[in-house]
Amino acid sequence: MHATPRDYTLPEGCPVCSADLPVRITAAxxxxxxxxCGWFGRPLVTVTHQGLRVTYEGAQA
Ligand SMILES: [Zn+2]
Structure with a gap:
């Protein structure tokens, strides 16, 4: 499977301002x-049968 796209834009994906959030998938x-708003983070992207599932790690306490 070499069809995995590496760049996504998540509609209203920003957890801070709800703007579209560009996400780049790298080997790391x-x-x-x-x-x-300048927020940045490392969303966890998982491919499911319904599409992409994106979750965010909470702030490390
Ligand atoms: Zn934002």
Whole structure:
């Protein structure tokens, strides 16, 4: 399976301002940076039968 796209835009994916969130998938994982508010993080992207499932790690306490 070589069809895995490496760049996504998650509609309203920013957890801070709900703007579209560009996410790039790399060998090291996913990195998302919000162009709108500057939030960045490492969303966890999992491919499911329903599509992409994106979760965010909570802030490390
Ligand atoms: Zn944002």
């Amino acid at each position: 994982g996913a990195n998302g940076v919000c162009k709108h």
